[in-house]
Amino acid sequence: MFESLNLTPLHWLVTELDMVMQPSSTVDVHEWDRRLMAASGPGLWFSHDEMLTLVQENHQMIDCEFFGVPVAAGPDPAQAVLRIDFFDSTEVTVCIDGSVIEISNAIERALGPAVASHVVGSREGDTTAHHIAAILRTCFDASQDPRAALLRDQVEAVRTVDESVPRIFDIVLAAAPRSDYADGPLRWAVYYCSDEAPLAGEVLIWMLEGRINFVEFPWFTTDMPAELPRPDQLILTSTDEDRVRDVR
Structure with a gap:
């Protein structure tokens, strides 16, 4: 080689x-x-x-x-x-x-x-890519929308992840089926907690031309969280369905 x-x-x-x-x-x-x-x-x-x-x-x-x-x-x-x-x-x-x-x-x-990428990257970047993919996988597995299965396939095609600005991660995918979701953030969202706050922020998944384009982690706390949420910190269920779906 x-x-x-x-x-x-x-x-x-x-x-x-x-x-x-x-x-x-x-x-x-x-x-x-x-x-x-x-x-x-x-x-x-x-x-x-x-x-x-x-x-x-x-x-x-x-x-x-x-x-x-x-x-x-x-x-x-x-x-x-x-x-x-x-x-x-x-x-x-x-x-x-x-x-x-x-x-x-x-x-x-x-x-x-x-697979096209605009950065040479690093092992730390690969670790971040695996982390983001794990979060997306957890979100889509919990979704009640049957179309989320296509997004689950796209998660398996994640190749690189680049933090373009703090807590916004651009996604580069290999070939994967396109979905029929509209451009912009998915209408269903997932909240997350942190070790310091029971409701620290949310996960926003942005689409472009049927593909995952970037993932955003807005925060509700006064200070920006130091770490990304772990998959086990995602708030996937609620007695109020609107908390998980159609929140925007």
Whole structure:
């Protein structure tokens, strides 16, 4: 996969490093781990040659996250044009800036068709995407609207989530069936509580052309909640049906 990228030399930033090297490798993984733990800032910077050594002498990637940054950009994570993230030995995420790195046929064969996204992203972003998807899944599972089944399918197609402004998350979907919901917020809404407030805010799901466009988490408390609600903090039932449906 790495060779298929046909990369020009990059600066590399590693934020997670749990891997097994070949018995003949010259790489001391424990030393790399010590360097990473001692590094200031977001992680450990290293050269393209060091990255090639990791690739060539690696036996198994277990839990690793690498960002490739053009040499001319200096050590600036915000300028990353490539992210390679191995998680739990079973999943790999590759995000490529197609304006800088050509998406070759070899990459398409290795990874499958690309999903459009305007950010290279991070593991933290992936965690947020899973969190938002879990909230949406819980909302749609509780909905009494039979059309919500199509939205449930769209949740499974969530690929990236980007917090464009505080507590508003743009959703990027892969191919998924479109619904017949009108543009704008769904007319049924779900409230949520927090550890500090029994009624902290609501979940607004905005549609565009039959697809989930973004999710908004307005708050009713004086201060903005520090965290997103957990799925178990959603208020899904009430003696007053209007509290769950047709609240806008």
